[in-house]
Amino acid sequence: MEALSGNRSSSRKVKTPALPPAVWWPLLRACWRxxxxxxPDILKARSRWEELNKPGTASGPGRSYKDLLKDWLQDPANTIPLHSSRHHADKSRPSADGFxxxxxxxxxxxxxxxxxxxFNGSKESNLPLKNLVLAPENRYRGRTFDLLPDARDVDAAGGSRSPWITNVDSRRxxxxxxxxxTACYLFVAALSMLRDSELQGxxxxxxxQHFGAPAIRTRKFKHDESNSEQKWWIIEPVAQALAVAQELSIHPTRVFSAVRQIDPDNTALWPNKDIRKFVRHINAHHTEMGLEEIPEYRINPHxxxxxxxxxxxxQPDGEIALGLTLKHAAVRALSNATTSGYAEPTPEWAEELKIELADATAVRLARLxxxxxxxxxxxxxxxxxxxxxxxxxxxxxxxxxDGMEGNIVDExxxxxxxxxxxxxxxxxxxxACMGDLGSALCLTGQASGTPEALTVNPARCQPHLCRNSVITxxxxxxxxxxxxxxxxxxKDKRISDRNRASLEQxxxxIRQVISGVDRTGDE
Structure with missing residues (x-):
């Protein structure tokens, strides 16, 4: 009955800090974007780069680089790929004209x-080759190299619509x-509440499918010496994030791993460092990406x-659901003291949730x-x-x-x-409770001035009798x-006559309430 009355069991103080709402929402929105x-664009660009790097048929065995280059330059259809910025230019041979x-x-x-x-190697060996390419007669052939000329348009700052990224070279x-x-990792971490070890596993x-609903299967390491495989329920967007991460991964078995062949184990995932880089990257490009800037904050996976x-x-029955999701469930209970500690809101989140609840209430009222x-x-x-x-x-x-000049009524x-x-x-x-303390039956018998008399008590609500009660x-x-x-x-024949009379009343x-609701037009 504690869940119904709103009185939680004693909670264990959790030292893990929560992300402030001002960081959480823009970060989560950036991940989902x-x-x-x-x-699709990033995967397409990677595929094009891999295709470009796929070994083909050379122009002839044993031919010198100089001969290959001369033959290539003789074809006017061949264009010279250029970097989009001087940041990637050849520092040994700077160019003042952007070539x-x-x-x-x-x-x-x-x-x-x-x-x-x-074109690598010593200056003596590669300079003649580069001079052939940089000859004045070849300048017209320069084209900015772009792996993604068909990037998707997004709503950018100022209401304009434009590609979210331009001039994509291999480094970008x-x-x-x-x-x-990183976006996939953070999104799955946020909405599944898995630990880092469970995510990387x-x-x-x-x-x-787990009891008819989609779930992730992975191994639980903390407080579990057997490292048993367990399941965590998820929603469809989390499944989508996992599918993207799996397509990115080059590891034969792991979903979260390196995205290119740079280390022998292909498991180059360092969440703390990657999160910092992700936030910096978003803040550097948020305008063209149509995203909000993410406030600076020390963010860790937990x-x-x-x-x-x-x-x-x-949420209603949220503590029970948390006990199952966080794997805090005891043998004969659905949550424990640690669960309550995790769910205890910080001052920032208490205010945020109050605002969110007010918004949700306003939406329901507008509909009515x-x-x-x-x-x-x-x-x-x-x-x-x-x-x-x-x-x-x-x-x-x-x-x-609405009838006054210059005023437009909107939602x-x-x-x-x-x-x-x-x-x-x-x-x-x-x-729905109107919240009028003077009309609240739940406050009957409460001494005025006591904390209990300062707010309605849902656990003592009599919805079919209280003048605050509205049923839709x-x-x-x-x-x-x-x-x-x-x-x-x-139907139980063992109940006493007194209890039966009370239940029948x-x-x-209840049937009277249902009958009244059925006569309303808002069904």
Whole structure:
């Protein structure tokens, strides 16, 4: 009953810090933009680079680089690949006119993919070759090398629409591939609440069905000497992130690994360093990518588990779900003291969740107001008359405002007015409470001035009797479920006559509520 009453079991203080909302939201949005929008482009650019590096048929065995180059230059269709910036230019031979040749790509083009090193080596050996390329008559052949000339358009700063990236050479492509891997890692960490060891232990094809819902299978290492394989439920976007990470990975078994052949084990994943690089990368390019800047903050992987626990813990039955997801479940319980500690909000998140709840309440109120202005009966219950009167008041104010010159009523204005008028209303599973302390039956018998008398108590709510109670069609499924439970209980012949009479009275009240809801037009 503690979950219903709102009284949590004693929580264990968790030292893990949470990410502030100002960091969490832009970071998560950037990760999803990479996974859902940028990933196809990045994978396409990598594929093009790999195709370019694939060994082809050389122009002839034993031929000198000079002969190969001369033959290549004789074909006017061949263009000279250029770097997009002086940052990558050949420092041994600077150019004042911006003609910065991409020597590695040019070498691959000339050699048919056999070598990138045609123009490497000592000055004495490669300078004559470079002079041939840099001759004045070849300047018209220069073209900026771009692995992704067809990058996807996004809404950039200022409302313009343009490609999210331009002039992608191999170095930028690899930077983006690592950024995409980091985005996948962070997104999965945030929404699955897996530990770093569990994330890095995810093997290929990790998504399975678990009790009819998608889940990740991986191994639990902490507090588990057997390192047993366990399953964590996920949502579809997490499965999408895992699919992208798997396509990026070059490791034969691991999902999160290196994205190119740079180390013998192909497991080059350093989350702390990668996260810092990802944030710096986003902040350097956020304008053209159409993303928000991410505030500077010391971010570590374990913070995602803690932060998501705070958000999930505020949902109905959230502590039970957290106990299962965090693997804190005890033998005869669904959560323990550590779970409560993880879900305990920080001051920043307490304020953020309060705002989020107010926004969600305003959306529900707006939907009910639109239904009422269309002529529907939207609510029943002792507080329905007061509730609809307040909605009518807001509707009248909006109508008067809309008629004034220069004023346009939009959804934001509607929600702001509703938030102001219904500042104390709270929606629950069985009803909405108007929050008027003077009318609250749940406060009967509470001494005035005590902490208990300063706020309504949902655990003592009598939704079919209290003048604060408003019941809409959204609440109907919970009433029907309660009716089903009571009918089932009444079939038990062992209950006493007194208890049976009480249950029958309660069943009658519930059926009356359901009947009233069924007569409303908001179904």
């Amino acid at each position: 990479y996974i859902d929008v940028f990933a 910065h040749v991409h020597w590695g790509v040019l070498s691959l083009s000339i050699s048919g993919g056999q070598t990138r090193l045609m 492509m690899w930077h983006e591939a690592v950024a995409l891997r 995810i093997l290929r094809d990790p998504v399975v 913070m995602f588990r803690r932060t998501m626990s705070i958000i999930a813990g505020q 107001m639109h239904a009422r202005t269309s002529g529907n009966t939207i609510a029943v219950g002792p507080g329905a008359k007061s509730f609809t009167a307040k909605l009518d008041k807001v509707a009248s104010a909006l109508s008067a405002t 934001r204005m509607i929600r702001n007015l509703l938030r102001s008028e219904f500042s104390t209303v709270k929606f629950g599973n069985l009803n 069609s959204e609440h109907r499924p919970h009433w029907v479920a309660t009716e089903h439970d009571l009918r089932k209980a009444l 309660e069943l009658g009240d």
